[in-house]
Amino acid sequence: MPPAPCPRLGIGERDQGHRSEHRQRRKCAEDAVADHKRAPGPPVRAFLAPRHVRGDHARKGAHQGKRDAGADHQAEPDLLRRRAEQRADLRHQQRQGAVSAVAVARRMTLRSGEVATEISGSESGQLAIGIPGLSANLRSFDVVFAALDGALHRKLAFDPRGRGRSGDSGPGTYGWPSHARDVIEMADQLGAETFDVIGWSMGVWIAMVVAQMAPHRVRRVVLIDAAGLPEESIKVPVYAGLDRLATVFPSREAFMTLAKSLPQYQPWPPWERLFDYELVDVEGGVSFRTRKAAPWKDEQYRLKQDPYALWPALTMPTLIVRAAQQIPPNFGFLITADEYARFLREVPSATGIEIQANHYTAGMNDEAAKATLIVDDIFGGLLGAIHLGFDVAGVSPTPLLLGFISMFGVGGLFGLHSLGVGVGGATLSGVVAGALGTGVVFGAFKVLRQAESSETFSLQDMVGSTGRVSVAIPANKFGTVMISFAGASHNMTATADDEIAAGKQVKVVSVAGTNLVVTPTSVATNEGARSDA
Structure with a gap:
């Protein structure tokens, strides 16, 4: 396992409870260096590699593959993957000497209150912000941040307000959007135009809200074991953990002995x-x-939200990590297998891996399909390289190029195997198919572009509009309504006091967070809604 940062003290915190940290720091540092040389880093490291490094991985990997093919006509895929891993780890170890791994404690004064943070890595590196879970603190990201190259990343871990050494900002100041605004403000204070977010548990939903609020600033998103609605059974260990916060234990050693014996706190x-x-x-x-x-205030907020409504905000490259084991002994999953498959279907920008861990060990766990992530890293670098700074009649050239490449291959194979033509004829067939594919993509994107509304509006502007229920709305839960507004149709998440069946006409009476509140109406309309076009 890569070394996690050794415990360090903030100013004025050398009390009796922390003296043991001073005695352990030297041995911790020595052990960390030895441990780092023995184990691979977690998959997040490859996924978050800055673009120029990802492209470098691809170029060097391709060059090495050619050399291997010349020496051995049938090199084993496992051997190629191992060599790619070794090269990545070697570059990582070489760069570690250039930047100090020591995290610097810093208190940030935000509009919402004071937040305790730790910052490590290069000031010129890509900012990565770790967002902890419901009752967790900044130590949650020791393992992940230890694996991120300090020469390429600036790493920010923090205690959310009301946790750890951050201040409690009081009633009415919590909820996902409030924490998301904190994340964006911290990025502002560090001067980061773009940044990556890594959320674990509750931090996943906050990361999604950050992506929704600042889509052009969030470069990549990593979601550790949360996505939609968790199974109800997970409330048992989660609520027990919240009740534990009020418990007084006889000594530090007594609590540590108890916690160490529990299977969820591993490694x-x-x-x-x-x-x-x-x-x-x-x-x-x-x-x-x-x-x-x-x-507890954040948990009460979660119970009223529809996390699925946040998924469309994930338009940037997204990695979702699913813990494939139940919370011990049998308290279920935060992401079931079906939810995991649904997420990958509905979020086109997402890549997923499953690891043999439970929810509590997922963020502390190094064991994952690293070879798969290396392939994804190379593919992601190639895609990043073809994002060009211009458009063709309002359509980005990237989908046009991908459409041409995809159909070129299909057309070439059709020419060779179905038409029986030679290489020249197959190439011509591929060019024709590629041109057709480019035309289809261009037409589709033009239609979508024209369907977009040029007017901006807020959810509050929709109050008074009418629409039709497209997905049934259970009482005090969530469904969707189709509303025609500002010259376009919008499929919006909505809630209601009473159950409303699909196909019923409804009227928007208010807004709750990012959701509409609707009520049934008997007024029929040919438009299906008020139009402000």
């Missing part, structure tokens, strides 16, 4: 660092810096 070393950061001396023993109030 133990990174969890030990997370808990050691979290525990604080109180009367009668030790308890937690994080209190229940803030996480």
Whole structure:
């Protein structure tokens, strides 16, 4: 496993509860260097590689493949993957000497309150922001951040408000959008025009809201074991964890012994660092810096949301990591196998992997299909290289080029095998097919472009409009309504006090967060809704 940062103290925090950290730092640093040389990094490292490095991986990988083919006409795919891994790890180790891995503690004053952060890596590197789970702190990203190359990335981990060493901002200041605004403001303070976000658990939904709020600034998104609605059974361990925050344990050692015996807190070393950061001396023993109030407010917010409505915001490259094991002993999944498949179907920009871990070990786990991610890294670099800075009659050349390449291959094979022509004829057949494919893509994109509304509006502008229910709305839950507004049709997420069947006419009466609140109406309309075109 790559080395996670050793525990460090903020100014004025050398109290009795943290003296053990000072005694352990030297040994921790020595062990970390040795551990790093023995184990691969997690898949996130390859996925988040900046574009110029991804392109470099592709060029060098292709060149090495040609040399291997010249020496051995049938090189094994596993051997090629191992060589690619070795080259990536070698470059990673070489660069580690150029940038200090020590994280610097920094308190950021945001409009919402004070937030405790740790920043490491190069100031000129691509900013990556780790967003923790419901009651977690910045130590959640020790393992992932240790694997990200410090010469290429600037890494920001933070305690969300009301957690760890960040302040509690009080009632009415929580919820996903509020935390998302914090993330964007922290990126602003660090001067990052673009940035990557890595969310784990609740941090996944916050990352989606960040992508929704700042789509042109979010470069890549990593979602660790959350996507849509979790299974109801996961509330048992989650709520037990929130209740634990009010518990006083006899000593730090007593709590650590208990936590270490639980199967969800594995591998133990990174969890030990997370808990050691979290525990604080109180009367009668030790308890937690994080209190229940803030996480509980965020959980109450989650229960009223429709996370599926956030999926369309993921237009940038997205990696979803699914924990394939239930929360021990049998409390189910945050992402079921069906939800995972649905996400990959409905989010075209997404790549997915499943790892043998449960929800609590997923973010601390290095074991994944690394070879698959290397292939994805090369493919992603090639796609990034053909994003050109101009358009053709309002259509980006990238889909046109992909349409030509796809149909060129089909046409060439058709010419060779079906028509029986030679290489020249097959090439001509491929060019004709490619041109047809380009034309089809161009026409489709032009139609979509023309269907877009040029007017901007807010959800509040839709209040008073009428529409038709396209997906049934259960009482106090979510469905969708089709509304014609501002010259275009919009399929919007909606909720209602009473159940409304599909096909019923409804009227928008208010807005709740990012969702419409509707009520049945008997007024018929030929347009199906008020139009402001």
